Amino acid sequence: MQFAKFLFSRLLTYVLVVWISITIVFFVPRFVPGSPVEAVLGRLMSQGTTMDPKLVQSMRETLTQMFGLEGTLWEQYSSFLNRVLLTWDFGPSLANYPTPVSVLIARALPWSLGLMLTALAISWTLGNLIGLLAGYHNKSMTSKAIETAAMVMYPIPYYILALLLVILFAYIWPIFPFVFQVSGVPGSWPWIQSVAYNSFLPLMSIVIVSMGWWIISMKAMAIDTKEEDFVQYARYRGVEDNKVMVGYVARTAILPQITVLALSIGGVFGGSLITEILFGYPGVGTLIYRAILGSDYNLILGTVSLSIIAVATATLVLDIVYPFIDPRIRYK
């Protein structure tokens, strides 16, 4: 019963978040001066082509329809909601006409997810492991050195470290590629090697920075947990030291780390957008960037809406799954 109540209020927030975000995405272009249709027409005109006014007028109508700018504000709004939430149809991309925006997104999304999930998995596992060891043996010098290093890494934004890595390892000492370029047949072994080689720096820039927080928080929790009665009791009972650390301390301290994982998804996603752009990594971030450079209106709206829905959904899933992982929370 209690779980149903939790689920209901969580779902309600989710629906409201998505609805409000999509509404913001809808209204922002309408409050910003300048019409996207005129921008495209202006760009075509400035390229020197003289077009007769009739043709311009018919192009204006086509573009207005293509961008979903026909009819009253209310009609536009309801059709936008329909397109984003139900049909996933953002219309054709202007720069890659007539490829639909949804196809471009579907092509970029696996790259972004792959990068983010790999980075999160590595940093979460490694960070918690290091944090656990540092917290369990918190009197040692190594433990203090690790904490200092983590405190220094954590506040640095992903993209700053990404820039630094590019400058150091693709420019000054060029052992990694400056431009993301994958070769080979998709799925083949050389292709996998090439992807791994090209993704290494972007991956590292996210892993190193996000690891800082897992180390700091896990260390603090391990220190607290190892003084608790049930851990002391296990020790007096003669349970082996490593078993105490893994079976008692780690099992308890790891649970809050899962909630924090849910909270951190938005930040990691935002950070990796800029990281992708800096490395030219073929994910959603670079797609957004290309859309902006090419004034690809439909593609901009599509990628931005998708980013918002993706972050909200990932957070929702982790929030709902969490009570099933933590045995201390029981919704009856």
Place this chain on the structure above:
Amino acid sequence: MQLVKPRLVVGLIIVSIFLLLGFVAPFFAPEDPTAWNTYFRNLAPSAEHIMGTNNLGQDIFWLLTWSIRNSLWIGLSVAAFATIIGVLVGLSAGFLGGFADRILTLFMDIVISVPSLPVLILISALLGGKTSLLIIAGVLVLFNWPWPGRQARAMSLSLREREFINVAQASGESSAKIVVLEIMPFVLGWALANFINTILVAISAESGLAIIGLSSLKDATLGTMIYWAMQHQALLLEKWLWILSPIFAIMLLFIGLFLVSTGWSDYFATRRGRQ
């Protein structure tokens, strides 16, 4: 028990250096630091130009101080407005209770969950490089006030039940006076840690946008300085100081701010614990 941790001291020293570089040093700049061709191009570091000049004829050191100044301004103003709005809304929610509290809390939860970077990218993209720092700062305030808001609400809920509040209420003090005189001092100590954190968040968001050319491109901030350096081939020309100095400035400033914010939280928690 050692009260002030070395962490807080180190952080304060770093942040003070940045405050001096950002708010005092620019007054001594001999020329407009952003103007082109003020000096000879590509000079090596010397007594006159301690970090040399770039290929636009700007003095890198003075450009850096000017960028630090603007970045700090964004951080400080966003943090100030977000904290004030958040604390006011949060306190009202906590003290009003009931329906108003539920609506305000739901609203804060929603705003927190909306990813702000895509929205900022959207606005900047549509403005096409004509974004002003004011717009960016405004949007950042909109997305950052609920963090202090939620905390202030939680604090006011727990404070409402405390003895000294009851005493004040029983002695006929007005609600407004109770909030200002009795609650504020408690909330402010915590709000300071949040304030510092928001400075970091705001500067980070603006520089992220700037590096990909989506912030205001006519104002020097740490992010735009990196963007300009990349656009004008600092890497190819091996002008390391030009591109690396804002990168290291951001890293150092953020480490300093982070140390101050966590150091202060610890200090404040222990001090409160002793009362």
